[in-house]
Amino acid sequence: MMTFREIFFELHTYEQGEFYLALSSEERQQLYRYLSPKELADLFDGIEEEQEDVEQLLKEMDSSYAADMLSYMFTDNAVDTLNQLDKKDVAMYLSIMEPESAKEIKNLLHYEDDTAGSIMTTEYVAIAADQTVKSAMAYLKEAAADAEIIYYIFVVDEAGYLVGVISLRDLIVNDDQALIRDVMSERVISVKVGDDQEDVANTMRDYDFLAVPVTDYKNRMLGIVTVDDIIDVIDEEAASDYSGLAGVDVEEVAENPLHAAKKRLPWLITLLFLGMSTATLIGHYEALVSEASILAVFISLITGTAGNAGTQSLAVAVRRLAMQEDDRSFIRLIFSELVTGIITGLITGLTIMVIVGVWKHNFTLGFVIGMAMLCAITVANLAGSLIPMLMDKLGFDPAVASGPFITTLSDLTSVLIYFSIASLFMSYFIG
Amino acid sequence: MMTFREIFFELHTYEQGEFYLALSSEERQQLYRYLSPKELADLFDGIEEEQEDVEQLLKEMDSSYAADMLSYMFTDNAVDTLNQLDKKDVAMYLSIMEPESAKEIKNLLHYEDDTAGSIMTTEYVAIAADQTVKSAMAYLKEAAADAEIIYYIFVVDEAGYLVGVISLRDLIVNDDQALIRDVMSERVISVKVGDDQEDVANTMRDYDFLAVPVTDYKNRMLGIVTVDDIIDVIDEEAASDYSGLAGVDVEEVAENPLHAAKKRLPWLITLLFLGMSTATLIGHYEALVSEASILAVFISLITGTAGNAGTQSLAVAVRRLAMQEDDRSFIRLIFSELVTGIITGLITGLTIMVIVGVWKHNFTLGFVIGMAMLCAITVANLAGSLIPMLMDKLGFDPAVASGPFITTLSDLTSVLIYFSIASLFMSYFIG
Structure with a gap:
């Protein structure tokens, strides 16, 4: 054996x-x-x-x-x-x-899920400030076997407060007789034990750290978070954003279709009910449709295009929110999405107006469709950026405002806009 | 100053x-x-x-x-x-x-973009196998200032071949007089210079490495990839998957709406033309809609729900593809998505059948809507998993098969299914 x-x-x-x-x-x-x-x-x-x-x-x-x-x-x-x-x-x-x-x-x-405390480990190397580099190296040789990472050595005083840090690189290049206190860095970047793991990941990514110390609220050292755990966090957060956008948990391990269906149905059924509002709304215009059936032809084109625009806007907004930008920049983002919506809406609207005008030899119809497209896209862009921001403000994960939710909601607003505009021209359509 | x-x-x-x-x-x-x-x-x-x-x-x-x-x-x-x-x-x-x-x-x-070569650096520490730990440590002190990472030391022979690796941790705990050859690990995990950066990231994540050596095809050492670059790669790939799903580049730096519109319009306009096919298709059934305007009421409900299901399926498929599963597991995935589609379609279809039946006091209409829902969802699920797989086989990035593309395509198939089924019952609707 x-x-x-x-x-x-x-x-x-x-x-x-x-x-x-x-x-x-x-x-x-x-x-x-x-x-x-x-x-x-x-x-x-x-x-x-x-x-x-x-x-x-x-x-x-x-x-x-x-x-x-x-x-x-x-x-x-x-x-x-x-x-x-x-x-x-x-x-x-x-x-x-x-x-x-x-x-x-x-x-x-x-420690609560998704906090620094939940991903930290206690196997770090801590030394005192008043020893020499040589004695620190000797201690490190002993401690190396049990530590998760030995490339940062943390300097802690008797009461457990974190007072400095020195990298193994610096330890090696410094003189054997130098005192740790003289060669350590006193300005230690650390995270608090209750910090969100995503913030910890951002800190480590920005500073290119291999590990970061975790302290309590009085700056007492509790543990370290190492870069391998941070990679897992980044993966997890990416999967969760992606899942949110699609309205499905992409990490679902089960290949079992019954299990998969069970996890997807809540969203589908919830959105089905939201979709019912859209159907009810169209129902109110049934008389109009019955007289001018040509209107039915363009329902899915308008809802679909606005939904696509809304999804784009949503994705940009969720991404920006994840980057923790401040309120001012967010108001700028919403304004920017509004203008982007108007520009894309204008161009898409003009395109469809010409196409419908030529195709159906009917520029009034083309104008109604184009106008509805412009308004529907603008509203969808606005909803796509406003809704995740509101969810964030209310303390929900903005990534939950999924693409399917935005498209379904945008179906409702698009239909409302479309038939409202069409009604204005009702006399024209019904003759 | x-x-x-x-x-x-x-x-x-x-x-x-x-x-x-x-x-x-x-x-x-x-x-x-x-x-x-x-x-x-x-x-x-x-x-x-x-x-x-x-x-x-x-x-x-x-x-x-x-x-x-x-x-x-x-x-x-x-x-x-x-x-x-x-x-x-x-x-x-x-x-x-x-x-x-x-x-x-x-x-x-x-080096080509997105390969190991494009993200590697040449500032690594290389030593010879026939020196002592002590002389290696002395050399390391000299080399530390210029190296990007000193925590892995690579052992290279005279011809430049990578023959071993030793971590600084092992160097420290070993006896000063030991020969590197006796304490190094000869089984070095390395990546090839032309490897995709995503594969390099997967290797480093699996092995929890802080750096990985990059060699040419003859195993000559060329450089190292460090963990901070891998974190950037993981971020980049996540952003690109997310962007793909939304049909928009979420990394767009510009807050400038004109610039944003310019980047989003190509997708929107392309999909507008795909949406035109759906409109044309509905146009073929205009006579039917004119007689039975109630049919128009449910168009957006059916296309919307099927689009949501297709987006879920797409996201799961793209994610699985990124995990590099083999062909067999992919056929299993498509089969699984088909069955998931049938199950979710059945339940959603039954739900809407009952609702429409009660709401409109019309169970034949309910049956048509429910049946269309079942078929449309099944087809959308199938398309959501098949299309990214085909794109992958054809050498395209499967993430490009965006959510908006799948929903727009699913609009077309859903409308086709819906009106085909409704036509079968035409005599009933037109009376």
């Missing part, structure tokens, strides 16, 4: 994880016999907890083996794993685990 | 950049007098070249000052900056620059 272990440990922990996940449940039982909890923990540190059935994996193991493994994982990853389990299982594993590890995990478990 | 420099260099280079960009052109002229090209280069390394008018900024500077600054920047960033300029300006700066730097930049400039 030595040979298997030799080959297995030639692999990177990520590859070990891929191998492990590809095994059958019976084969994994074999593996548990050959790997120590610590070795399995290294592998588990590389698994995307949210995309795998970790609950099932842990249940396959002997409970104390699983608890041991969890205690050897980096605390942030252990917490992510435990967050996939039932509360009673979490309590069970924590009770079997050695108290020290259980305590560290419990300290992190209670 | 010493005071200004003191305050200025207290700032992180990212903050220096923000400060610099906020200055007026005249104020920046002052700054150029107080900062050396090297100091400005550190600041420029932190600027997002694609989001700023770097052409303008460089033109403000004395040409030789600008060329000096470019030569002090990390090569990948200098290349990104030069890629924003006209070819003749690039040639000009390269000719003023000292030949060594110009050569390094030219080596990177010719």
Whole structure:
């Protein structure tokens, strides 16, 4: 069996994880016999907890083996794993685990989802300011094995306050006898434990950090967020924006159509009812349609085009909101969308006016369609930028104002505009 | 002025950049007098070249000052900056620059966009296998100042082949007298220079790397890609997927509505012509609508709902394609979307059948609407998953099959389905 272990440990922990996940449940039982909890923990540190059935994996193991493994994982990853389990299982594993590890995990478990606290880890390297570079390096050699990242070393005073930071790069190039206090940077960029994970991601992206310290509201050091976790956050947020725009959870793991249908139907049915208002509205104009059936021909063209324009406007607005621009710039954005709507509406309206005029030899009809197009696009652009902003102000995620919602709403306004304009010319159509 | 420099260099280079960009052109002229090209280069390394008018900024500077600054920047960033300029300006700066730097930049400039080569940098630390840990550390101290990242050290033989890698963490914990050859990892995960940047991002994300070596097709070391560049790639790809879904470039910098309209109109007008087909199609049924104007009432409800379902399906398909799944899983996806379409279509169709039946006291009409809804949703789901797959097979970016395109196309199929079914019951409607 030595040979298997030799080959297995030639692999990177990520590859070990891929191998492990590809095994059958019976084969994994074999593996548990050959790997120590610590070795399995290294592998588990590389698994995307949210995309795998970790609950099932842990249940396959002997409970104390699983608890041991969890205690050897980096605390942030252990917490992510435990967050996939039932509360009673979490309590069970924590009770079997050695108290020290259980305590560290419990300290992190209670942080709210999507905050810095929920993604930080406590395995960082902290030193005192009044030691030399040499002694710090000696300490680092000891601490390296247990730390998630050793390339930033944090300087903390006796009371736990974060007072400085030094990169390993600076540590290496400085003189052995220099005092940390003299070579550290006292201006530390840190994030608060309750900060939104998206803000943490923005900070790390702007500053090109590999890790950022997390402090409480009194600037006491609590942990660090590392860049690999931030990449997961960026992926998550991108998927959530994308899902929002489409009105569907694109991360849905299940290939199971029944499950997929169940997740998509709430939106479809909700929007069906909104669509019913549009139908009711058209119903009010049924007499007009009956007299001038040509009007029916252009309903979907007008609603469709306005919906497309509204979707464009929505996407730009949601994106801008994600970039945290201030109120003034947002009023500018809405004004800009209004003008963009008028310009695109004018050009699209003129185009359709000419086409309809020539096609149907009827420029009055062309004018009605073109005019309706102009107004409908302008309103759709306005709605596409205003609605996500209002949702943001009201504390909702603006990405929830999905494309389907905007197009369905824009159907309603477009139909209203179209038939209102057509009614003005009613005498003309009905003769 | 010493005071200004003191305050200025207290700032992180990212903050220096923000400060610099906020200055007026005249104020920046002052700054150029107080900062050396090297100091400005550190600041420029932190600027997002694609989001700023770097052409303008460089033109403000004395040409030789600008060329000096470019030569002090990390090569990948200098290349990104030069890629924003006209070819003749690039040639000009390269000719003023000292030949060594110009050569390094030219080596990177010719790599195709969106490949590993286009985002890599050449400032990495390379050592030989037959030296001791101690001598490697001594070399590292020298090299640290010029390297973009020193936390992975690459082992390269005389011919330039990549033969190993060792992390600074391992270097530190190993014995001073150990030979690099004995402590390095010989199994190096690397990417090829022509690899797509998205694949490079996937590798770095999976392995949680801070940097990955880039080699040519003979495994000769060419450079490294660092995690900060990968974060930019992930952002870029996410923005491009999001833009695709909305049929608009959400990265459009300009707040200028005229500019925005110009970028959005091509899609809108193209889709307007596709929408014209739908109008023409309805035109064929004008006689039917004229007799049974109630049919017009439900056009937008059916096209809208099917469009929403198609958008959901599209988003799921594009996302799966981005994850590079194999052909078999894709056929499964299309089958799954078909079944999902039938299930959601059945439930939505039944709902609307009951509503219309009760509302209009007319269950035959309800049946027609419900049946049309079922078929239209199924077809939209199928189109939403099939079309991006076909585009991918034909070598186009599947994300270009935007939501607006799918909804507009789905308008056409939905109308066709709706009126075909209604025609079958024509005798009933016309009586």
